[in-house]
Amino acid sequence: MSENQIEMQEQVSQLLHFLKNEEMPEFRAKFLDFHVYEQGQFYQSLSKEERQKMYCYLSPKEIADMFDVIEEDNEEVSEYIAEMNPQYVADMLGEMYTDNAVDILSQLSKSRQTKYLRLMKEEEAREVKELLHYEEDTAGSIMATEYVSIVANQTVRSAMHLLKREAKVAETIYYVYVVDASNRLVGVISLRDLIINEDDTMIADIMNERVISVQVDEDQEDIAKTVRDYDFLALPVTDDQDYLLGIVTVDDIIDVIDDEAASDYSGLAGVNIEVVDENPWKAASKRLPWLITLLFLGMSTATLISHYEALVSKASILAVFISLITGTAGNAGTQSLAVAVRRIATNENNNTSFFHLVFSEVLTGIVTGAITGVTIMLIVGFWQHNFMLGFVIGMAMLCAITVANLAGSLIPMLMDRLGFDPAVASGPFITTLSDLTSVLIYFSIASIFMHYFIHH
């Protein structure tokens, strides 16, 4: 890759040279030779003045192709749009795939949306408006309407003829969807099958009638799972009457998988890793709300311990094991949490699996807790020459781990039930909560047995 990178850098500096010297034909030739992704990288590295030159040199269609690639989660896009001539924006949006045009518009204010939609061609504006209404993270919000559909009652030759005509605008031509007279989805045929079969074959004879499709209101995570399992390059989207509405393509699915993974990871860590802040002030301002919230939860643990201050001052040895018990229970709780979040994401979540998972995590907690508890009992017993103290620490460990596993699996399950993203029940939250329960368990057990392990 490093050779490629050096070559790329040379190309980029040439391009920049053409732009600065206003050598438009040379700039156009070189720029349009770039892959759209590279065009996007170049464009985003420019100053506002340089970008504005580009809007003069390139047609809305040419800029649209590039925007089809850079629109994904791009905070600067609304800025770029603002610096363009409104009619240019409208034309560009019209040339983009509908799903991407919708992505851009949904980042803008309602009034700006209306402005651009009014300037767009009626037909194009109508398609975009329809998609704008679908809820976020559903099939409707990520589907494109540029698919190829044919009727069953024709030959491969005529289908290929139609495909040739549509190939320039369709988002994918590798699947062709077969519909009846009222646009109901009745079959699918891949371009591969069209190519393999003889020209005179009827589509009805070779199409696959068992079409896997998704409903327009289906969650994007479920769609990603279907694409992954079936190795599809695109999936048709229908309404509940089987009318074909659009397609979701594999590149959008990759973005969904990436986003979901990043959001699960962010949840577990209690920090949004998708936005990288170079500036420590900015980074701190994003992490503080969560840290301060957890600090207050941590204060309840401190308050709880303060109730046992008399006990601690009599048996200061108890203070030695606070962090060991809270730490180990926190680790166990984090493990349970991760397993539960993963299970919710991959399994259908019915009642059986709900209780089954929590029950299984609690059992796992008892087993790990018992073994960890016996280990620490022996260590403390020999170290402090006090097996009664070892017993107290071991018992506390067993109970604290079991409760942490219960919390780690139950809380994300309940959040999922209540319609929240279970990944929001972050690792830091579970560990901080588990600190509280662990301390409560530890000092309760210590109070009960205090007369047996304190030697006066």
Added chain:
Amino acid sequence: MSENQIEMQEQVSQLLHFLKNEEMPEFRAKFLDFHVYEQGQFYQSLSKEERQKMYCYLSPKEIADMFDVIEEDNEEVSEYIAEMNPQYVADMLGEMYTDNAVDILSQLSKSRQTKYLRLMKEEEAREVKELLHYEEDTAGSIMATEYVSIVANQTVRSAMHLLKREAKVAETIYYVYVVDASNRLVGVISLRDLIINEDDTMIADIMNERVISVQVDEDQEDIAKTVRDYDFLALPVTDDQDYLLGIVTVDDIIDVIDDEAASDYSGLAGVNIEVVDENPWKAASKRLPWLITLLFLGMSTATLISHYEALVSKASILAVFISLITGTAGNAGTQSLAVAVRRIATNENNNTSFFHLVFSEVLTGIVTGAITGVTIMLIVGFWQHNFMLGFVIGMAMLCAITVANLAGSLIPMLMDRLGFDPAVASGPFITTLSDLTSVLIYFSIASIFMHYFIHH
């Protein structure tokens, strides 16, 4: 989907009925009508006896198509292979895409590998053997050799003719790679372009000469990034002389993205979430090694506190804040860790960014630590009517958070430098380590200022 699911269940029970009553023609007709993924789901739900009937009813080629989909990370595959006639296995492997055949073989012992390779057709065995040598997680290990290549000096018509012939065996026909006489990659053309252009057009005139390709030893994560950025359906794999060796397709890339996400998530949680153990004993046995290791690390924290036992017995109030300080620092360290692991995964990791990231995390730690520290100082000051104690807790908080951020960013960075997966530096490890440093900081500061906050 639920309607689909009910229909699917009916189909499956019919299929099972045919299999049990040994109605082979009916079984074949219904089974082959299933999507290969559904075939795989059905196959995996069967008993050994039922599966063995399937090997009689279906040809190695038909089973191969199904195995192309279920081979991914399937612990049972080696069991399935063992129950088949060895020649059947060899024929099946020969019919699979090379990358998938290699996946299966690499799960078997060397002696079983040799047995099957010897039974395979010479040409097929040779291709598989070549791929078996590539290191895990590189382009070589996930590429297939079933691509379509043409020479530039021909028309679209003749290229389409060749494509028709190859369409049945190629893993993708949607990109056609253009090579010179010695199989060096010189261009690429999509099937879409072949279809759009006139039959008499020369390939040399319409092919894209700026081919984005990956080296055979390139890491699969980098390949995933390229596919994602450029929205490719497949990428050509070459050696350092530009000879075309194979292709990586988008369905393999989705598996890579999934695996990497799951392994990052597992790392952060300190538990492998990719293997779901229903059995609590088994689950516990997998989690215990990590918990016990961390328990011993936690014991050093306990030992450290025990050195301060005299201090604690004089000022038992100190015990109240142990879990608050270790907990908050642990949360901050986990945030740093997640940001660092993500940065390592997405950025090129050069020297500047190495120091830059650690420096930026430490600064973020100072800012968050200062604000959290002042907050807790005020709370403790008013709560305990002891601002000197508040100052000690606040100072400890500031230092502990800063050190936790340092550890959270530095450790994964160093692990990456030393060639380990940075995600192995898990959240539980960082929090347990941060417990140790936090306690050390806390009691050191408390010792220094003890005469100011203990009222006798």
